[in-house]
Amino acid sequence: MSIMLENTAEIRQRVSARHRLLGLGRAWLRLHRRSLLLLAPVLVVAGTIHAWGMATYPRWVDDPGTYLSQAWSVQYLLALSPYSYFYDHTPAGWLQIALWSVLTNGFNRHDSAIDFGNECMLIAKLVSCALIFALGRRAGLSRVGSAAGALLLALSPLALTYTRWTFLDNLVTPWLLLAFVLAYSPRRTIGAAMGAAAAFAMAALTKETALVLLPAFAYAMAQNLDRRNRPQVIVMAAFAGILLMALYPLFAIYKGELLPGQGHNSLLETAYWQLAGRQPSGSALDPGSPARSLVDSWFGLDPYLLVGGLVALPAALVARRLRPAALALVIQWLLLVRGGYVPYMHVITLLPWSALLLAGAAEQVGGTLRLAIERARGARQAAAGACAVALAVVWAPALWPMMTVREPPPLRSATAWVADNVPRDKVLVVHDAIWTDLVHYKGFSPRPIIAYKLDTDPAVVSALERIDYLVVPNWYYDSPDAARYPTLLEARKHAVVEIAFGAGDNGVRVYRVSDFWKP
Amino acid sequence: MRMLIVVLLIVLAGCARAPDTTLKPWPPQVAYAPLRHPFKGADLHRDTDSAAMRYRLANGAAWLAPITGRPQARWINGPADLEPLRAVAAQARLQRTLPVLVAYYLPHRGCAKDQGARGEAAYQRYIGRLIRLLGATHAAIIMEPDAVAADCFTRERGTLIAASVRRLAEAGHHVYIDAGHSAWRTTGETAERLLASGIQHAEGFAVNVSNRQTTDDSYRWGRELSSLVGGREFVIDTSRNGLGPPPENEWCNPRRQALGQEPTTEVVAPGLAALLWIKRPGESDGICGGEDTYLFSPRQARLLIDNAESSGVR
Numbered sequence: 001m002s003i004m005l006e007n008t009a010e011i012r013q014r015v016s017a018r019h020r021l022l023g024l025g026r027a028w029l030r031l032h033r034r035s036l037l038l039l040a041p042v043l044v045v046a047g048t049i050h051a052w053g054m055a056t057y058p059r060w061v062d063d064p065g066t067y068l069s070q071a072w073s074v075q076y077l078l079a080l081s082p083y084s085y086f087y088d089h090t091p092a093g094w095l096q097i098a099l100w101s102v103l104t105n106g107f108n109r110h111d112s113a114i115d116f117g118n119e120c121m122l123i124a125k126l127v128s129c130a131l132i133f134a135l136g137r138r139a140g141l142s143r144v145g146s147a148a149g150a151l152l153l154a155l156s157p158l159a160l161t162y163t164r165w166t167f168l169d170n171l172v173t174p175w176l177l178l179a180f181v182l183a184y185s186p187r188r189t190i191g192a193a194m195g196a197a198a199a200f201a202m203a204a205l206t207k208e209t210a211l212v213l214l215p216a217f218a219y220a221m222a223q224n225l226d227r228r229n230r231p232q233v234i235v236m237a238a239f240a241g242i243l244l245m246a247l248y249p250l251f252a253i254y255k256g257e258l259l260p261g262q263g264h265n266s267l268l269e270t271a272y273w274q275l276a277g278r279q280p281s282g283s284a285l286d287p288g289s290p291a292r293s294l295v296d297s298w299f300g301l302d303p304y305l306l307v308g309g310l311v312a313l314p315a316a317l318v319a320r321r322l323r324p325a326a327l328a329l330v331i332q333w334l335l336l337v338r339g340g341y342v343p344y345m346h347v348i349t350l351l352p353w354s355a356l357l358l359a360g361a362a363e364q365v366g367g368t369l370r371l372a373i374e375r376a377r378g379a380r381q382a383a384a385g386a387c388a389v390a391l392a393v394v395w396a397p398a399l400w401p402m403m404t405v406r407e408p409p410p411l412r413s414a415t416a417w418v419a420d421n422v423p424r425d426k427v428l429v430v431h432d433a434i435w436t437d438l439v440h441y442k443g444f445s446p447r448p449i450i451a452y453k454l455d456t457d458p459a460v461v462s463a464l465e466r467i468d469y470l471v472v473p474n475w476y477y478d479s480p481d482a483a484r485y486p487t488l489l490e491a492r493k494h495a496v497v498e499i500a501f502g503a504g505d506n507g508v509r510v511y512r513v514s515d516f517w518k519p
Numbered sequence: 520m521r522m523l524i525v526v527l528l529i530v531l532a533g534c535a536r537a538p539d540t541t542l543k544p545w546p547p548q549v550a551y552a553p554l555r556h557p558f559k560g561a562d563l564h565r566d567t568d569s570a571a572m573r574y575r576l577a578n579g580a581a582w583l584a585p586i587t588g589r590p591q592a593r594w595i596n597g598p599a600d601l602e603p604l605r606a607v608a609a610q611a612r613l614q615r616t617l618p619v620l621v622a623y624y625l626p627h628r629g630c631a632k633d634q635g636a637r638g639e640a641a642y643q644r645y646i647g648r649l650i651r652l653l654g655a656t657h658a659a660i661i662m663e664p665d666a667v668a669a670d671c672f673t674r675e676r677g678t679l680i681a682a683s684v685r686r687l688a689e690a691g692h693h694v695y696i697d698a699g700h701s702a703w704r705t706t707g708e709t710a711e712r713l714l715a716s717g718i719q720h721a722e723g724f725a726v727n728v729s730n731r732q733t734t735d736d737s738y739r740w741g742r743e744l745s746s747l748v749g750g751r752e753f754v755i756d757t758s759r760n761g762l763g764p765p766p767e768n769e770w771c772n773p774r775r776q777a778l779g780q781e782p783t784t785e786v787v788a789p790g791l792a793a794l795l796w797i798k799r800p801g802e803s804d805g806i807c808g809g810e811d812t813y814l815f816s817p818r819q820a821r822l823l824i825d826n827a828e829s830s831g832v833r
Contacts, residue, residue, distance in 0.1 A: 420543045443538030493705035496714070496747040499548055514706055514746040516739070 035143055039133050042147050046129045046154030047122065053403035054118045054164050059506050060411045060473075062452075063345070064166030065432030067094045068113040069450070072436045074098035075107070082435075082447065083457050086265040087257070088274075090248050092205035093168035096120075112412065113436035117166030124170050125163050129154055131177035132352055138184035139321040141360055145384035149359035152388055157398040158302035159351045168207040169348035175203035176210060176217075177352060180324065183220040193233040196221065197241030204245055208271075209349070212335065213328050220324035278341035291342045298347045302398065304391055306347070309354025312361030322360045329353035362387035410502030414471050414510055415442070417499055426468035429454055429488060431508075434471065451476060454487045464519050467491045469498075470511035478505065487519060551719045551749040557617060557659055557693040558754075558784040558793040563590035564616035566607065570815035571801050580817070583801075585824050590782050591758070592619040592661060592797040597636075601648050608656035619795055621661045621728075622649065625680070628663075630671035639679050646683045650690045659693045661754075661797055662721070664728045667712045668699030674715060681717025688720045695754050695792075698724040701732045701740035702768055710747035722792070723752040729798040730756070731776055733763040738788060745790045757782070758796035761827045772808025772819060777826035 029036065071094040073082040080091050097120050101107050110116045129150040136146025153159050163170050179199035185192030200217050203210035225233060252258040252267035260269040282289025298306060309329055316326030332349045336342055366383025415434045419442040422428070428448035430438060438444045451472045453460045470491055476482065482489060494517035500509045569591065575583040595601060604620075611618045624645050628635030636642035662684060666676065684694045696716055698709050713724060726741040734757055741753040761777030769775075778800055784793045801820030803810040810816050 417545060419539070420545055423542065424540050439538075441538055443540040493707045494743060494747075495707045496710040499545075511707075512747070514743040516743040516746050517706070 035133070035137065038143050038147050039130060039150070042133070042150050042154065043126055043129055046150065047126055049154060049160065049399060049403065050122050050125050050164065053405055054122070055115060056405040056408060057402045058161050058164060060114060060409045060431070060433040061165065061344075062432045063168075064114060064117050065435055066450070067097065067166055067168060068117045069432065069435045069439075070094040071097035071101065072107060072113060072440060075101050076440070082439075083450070083453055084265060084459060087252065087267040087270040089168055090205045090208045092202060093171045093207060096171060096206070097166075107436070107440055111437075111441065112415075113440065114166070114412075114433055118164065121164055121166055121170050124174055125154070127174040128163075128170075128177060128352060131174055131181055132356055134181045135177055135184070135325075136356060136359060138181060138186070139325065139356070139360065140319060141363055142381045142384065144381035145359050145363040148362065148384040148388035149356045152305060152308075152355035152358055152391065153351060155388070155392050155395050155399065156302050156305040156351070156355075157395055157402060158298055158305055158347065159355075160399065160402055161301055162345060162348050162351070165345065167345045167348060169209075169345050172203045172206045172210045173348065173352055175199050175206055176213065176328075179203060179217055180220050183217065183324075184224050184321065188224055188226040188229070188233070190229060190232050190236050193221065193237040194240040197237035198244055201241045201244035205248060208248075208274075209343075212331055216324045216328035216331060219327055223321065223324065274341075276340075280340050281342040283339045284336040284342075291336055291339075294342060294344065294346075295336065302395065304394065305354050305358065306350060308358040308361075308391075309350065312354075312357040315357060315361035315364045318364055319360055322357060325353050325356050325360075329357060358387065359384050407502075410506055410508040411471075411473065413501040414499075414508040417501070417510060418442075418469065418471060421498075422469060427466045428469045428471060429467055429491065430470075431472045431476075451485060451488050455485060461487075467513050467517075467519055469513065470495060471508065473505065474507045474509065475505040491517075491519060549714060549719050549749065551751070552688065554750075554752060555693060555722060556752070556792070557657070557722060561617040561784050562615065563782055563784060563793075563795075564607070564611045564614070564618035565590045566593050566618070568603065568607070569799065571799065571820060574815060574817060578817075582824065583817075583820060585778060585827065586800050586820055589796060590619070591799050592621050592795060594621040594623055594799070595649060596623050598624075598645060598648070601645070601652055604649070604652040608653045608658075611658075612656045618656070618658045619661065619797065620649075620658050621797060622646070622663055622683070625663045625666050625676070627671060627676075629665065630669050642679065642683070646686055650686065650692075653690075653692070657691045657693065659695060659722075659754075660687055661725045661728060662687075662694050662696040664697045664725075664797075665699070667696060667716055668703050668709065672712055677712060677715030677717075681715070681720070684717040685720045688722075694721040695723050695725040696721050697728050698726055698741075698744060698753070700727045700730040701736040702730075702764060706740060706744040706747055709744055713744075713748050718748045718751055721751065723754070724748070725795075725797065726753050726755045727760060728756045729759075729804070730770065731760045731762070731764050731773075733760055734780055734794065736763075738791060742788075742790050750790070752790055752792040754793045754795050754797075755791065756797040757794045758798045758800050759823060761823075762830060771804040772810050774808070774822070775826070776823060777830055778823045779827075 070081045070091075073079045074095060075098045079085070085091070097117070100120055101116065106116045106119070107113060110119070132150045132153055133146040136149045137143070141149065179196045182192050182196035182199055185196070200210070221237065249258060249267060257264055257266050258268060260266040281291040281294065284291040284295045286292060310333070313326050313329065316322040329350060332346070332353070336346065362384040363380045366380040369383065370379035411431055411434050415437050418428070418438065424442070424444050425446070427446060428438065428444060429451050430448040432450050435448055435450050439447050449460055454464070455461065470488065472488070476485060476488060477492065491513050492511055495511035495513040498510045498512045500507060502508060569587070571583055572587045574580060575587050593607060595604070607618055624642060625635045626638060626642055636645055663680060666672070666680060680696065684696065687694050696713055696718055698713060718724065724741070724744065727737040734755055737755045737760070741755065745751055745753055757779035759776050760779040762775055765773035765775040780794050782794055782796045786793060800823045801815050801817070803813050803816045803819055805813055809818065
């Protein structure tokens with residue numbers, strides 16, 4: 001209707017623009033036909049394995065709930081967090097989740113925020129797999145080798161477990177890979193370099209820890225510099241990256257929260273706490289350290305991808321364009337042995353580089369064989385493909401249970417019970433993972449209190465008048481960390497179990513606090 | 520432009536979704552028997568057959584009146600104490616009064632190996648005889664002092680208490696399980712143990728039995744606990760808490776103790792069923808504080824009475 005009212009010249013202009021775009025698209029498709037034909041089934045496999053059973057595996061942990069509650073509050077409260085934002089992480093990660101929800105009505109399409117987070121991670125996983133393929137191609141791998149790299153990330157039980165969780169690192173991965181893909185742009189344009197720097201800045205804004213890969217990223221950029229536009233590329237890329245990253249400290253300055261001070265949060269204070277103040281996990285080389293037990297738990301899920309990535313490091317000596325990826329992997333492994341604090345999900349930062357290097361190394365080995373055996377054409381591709389297929393066979397028995405867990409997570413069952421039985425004006429202390437569900441889907445008002453905020457957020461502490469129910473997993477009470485939640489533990493001394501779901505650490509007991517106890 | 524409108528519509532549709540706030544209660548995990556409020560308007564039975572009364576009569580000790588003149592609970596510490604119940608029951612029926620009895624014969628009583636009944640069967644026989652001897656006289660029964668709060672509490676002990684509570688309740692008696700006192704366990708832990716001990720069939724629980732925590736503290740603790748066990752009512756033992764807890768919560772014949780508030784069933788505080796004298800004032804807590812038996816001691820009685828008078832407790 002509206003088009004009919006406009007003048008013909010404009011219509012012609014529009015139509016021709018559309019034609020030009022279609023033409024470009026068609027040309028691109030023709031150019032990448034073979035890649036796309038190979039990548040499409042890889043993505044279907046990756047997506048199927050990722051999505052099948054993601055509602056029931058893995059168990060519900062703290063961080064996804066935190067980020068989803070923050071994404072929810074971006075959309076519905078126009079705030080970075082339902083509590084006071086304390087610069088725990090750069091906010092772009094949950095801003096992206098919030099944006100996806102705003103665009104697609106995300107939270108309302110699901111019964112649980114965790115399910116929506118799972119959907120976001122599925123998208124991130126597919127994009128990551130596609131970008132590993134693209135990076136593999138630009139780093140000189142064959143199509144089959146690049147597809148093998150993507151498959152390794154898609155099929156490793158370790159990767160499956162950790163990439164299903166709504167962790168910021170899973171949103172960092174695509175931005176980082178995109179930064180490297182653009183850094184290797186064959187046309188070496190200023191635009192591609194700026195895009196690469198901006199993508200790297202987005203990675204850092206998604207989770208600040210991505211910054212440790214700056215040397216690897218700079219290395220990749222340097223490898224692709226062209227004498228003809230080197231100064232322009234360096235200046236423009238640096239400006240693009242730095243300006244985008246500068247938003248973060250600028251935001252803090254604007255709020256008067258850059259420097260530490262009385263009575264307000266501070267970016268630098270939290271940064272110092274993250275870097276130096278947290279309980280160190282020890283070195284992964286020390287058998288008794290928490291870092292080591294973390295690494296052991298990763299190996300328990302799948303040793304092959306991580307060990308394979310390490311074994312594949314020498315391949316980078318031969319393949320020049322794999323060196324930045326190898327550097328990235330080395331940096332992330334060094335963080336594990338340096339003796340500082342290692343977050344639970346650190347392994348996510350090892351996965352894409354391990355997959356890429358392992359596929360690259362398999363190709364190298366195949367190439368060597370080809371030299372040895374005359375006329376063995378396609379040996380490189382065959383070696384990389386065989387590597388992915390062999391591991392897929394090894395991984396299948398571990399993948400199957402991850403796709404077929406039936407029992408609903410105890411926290412989800414507890415949420416259903418609470419929604420059915422607890423009047424909405426009761427004060428609940430809950431686990432992060434169910435906070436958004438209770439607020440958004442179940443309408444609890446006042447909004448429940450996330451358990452660890454009970455003792456850490458001054459605003460919560462000063463406003464606390466009552467506690468009526470406790471809904472957190474058993475590990476809150478039984479772990480050595482329990483001392484971090486004194487108010488929660490005190491409340492439990494005046495409470496009785498109403499109902500229990502599941503057993504052991506992950507089980508959830510719903511406690512009702514006595515009407516006549518005050519915190 | 521059209522895209523923008525579509526996006527806006529989607530966003531608005533999202534905002535319009537109202538959360539589901541209807542309650543669909545699941546069957547409760549614990550089903551509580553209806554309360555019978557046995558103390559409401561009841562006359563407490565005055566037991567004339569007590570050690571203090573015998574001492575008073577034998578020695579012409581009129582000064583014992585503040586103790587002997589008040590209704591107190593009767594302790595059934597074993598089969599030997601059962602037979603005299605027949606007379607008590609008959610008398611209570613005649614006078615239309617409510618006797619308060621204490622069942623105190625659980626296996627491993629006081630967490631000692633050789634105390635209480637020898638095995639569960641023996642205990643069940645004891646409960647059976649108790650029920651038979653009381654006949655049609657309904658009594659308030661304080662169930663096993665310290666048994667629930669004790670360190671040696673186990674699930675098995677809870678099950679045995681629960682079975683007995685059930686039998687007594689079915690025979691028409693009003694059971695108050697002893698829950699300990701405000702300075703012992705948390706209400707949360709106590710509630711868990713009471714639930715394992717069949718509180719749902721009992722009329723309620725007893726607070727401060729034989730202890731000396733103040734009535735206010737006992738009430739606060741009991742009220743908190745009551746909310747955790749389905750609003751069951753509770754009784755407070757005020758026999759010796761006139762001065763509150765002695766230093767360091769000394770429990771065995773301390774110097775600093777006095778008679779507490781008179782027993783009464785006319786209480787107005789919600790959740791509270793009655794103030795009772797469950798521990799008989801003057802009876803020794805054990806071999807300590809100058810006493811060498813568990814029996815009635817005029818010295819202890821004198822201390823309680825004198826301290827009550829000098830501190831103005833009535």
